[in-house]
Amino acid sequence: MHGLHLIAELSQCHCDLRLLQDAQVLRTLCLAVCAEPGLTPVGEVFHQFGSADQPAGATGAVVLAESHLAVHTWPEMMAVTLDLYVCNFSQDNSVAAHRAFARLLEAFAAKHVVQREIERGGSASTGATHS
């Protein structure tokens, strides 16, 4: 299946700490950044590590009509990983994916980002950028 997979590892995130700690805050962001450029959430799951008193990070996935978004946070390291995969079965969703991904990167405000784009469903290829 031809598609685009955007991957990033973020560290030294300077965002509001609740975004790293609180699964509900993370969920709200993830659903918003998918919906804004026209991606179509069809389900989601977010898990809170730790407790309400001592949140220890969050992990979650939004399944999309176009494929999925997955986000994991490590607040103790101010670190996040991002995956956004869109298949381009009925239309090219690459522009929407880039928009959603840019919005996520902006929200986490990481000082260090390792980002890759993987073309899926064709020959293996990858581009990597560091910022």
Place this chain on the structure above:
Amino acid sequence: MHGLHLIAELSQCHCDLRLLQDAQVLRTLCLAVCAEPGLTPVGEVFHQFGSADQPAGATGAVVLAESHLAVHTWPEMMAVTLDLYVCNFSQDNSVAAHRAFARLLEAFAAKHVVQREIERGGSASTGATHS
């Protein structure tokens, strides 16, 4: 976050068609292959495309204490994409990830597989194999 991301695109899958069509059958497989080698599901979401009478594929994600599994199917093309990402924060989960992934590949019985392994959290690198 250092980790291992296993990615595959499968086509010409010769498995039971229900595995491609039925979200509940897919869900059962995904939870089993994660649990067997000791990965830890903490939540899951599976979405059924089409209807009970006319299932049109499934999409789902299992969020793990170790990160996530995401699977998308296109029964009309006998195609599947797989993503299994494990972070190696508190221990090396690579062996468990490879076992779970091998079990998925076995279950879908694809004639054609494009598979990649991505080391995450270090320098960008990827290996690709075709079978």
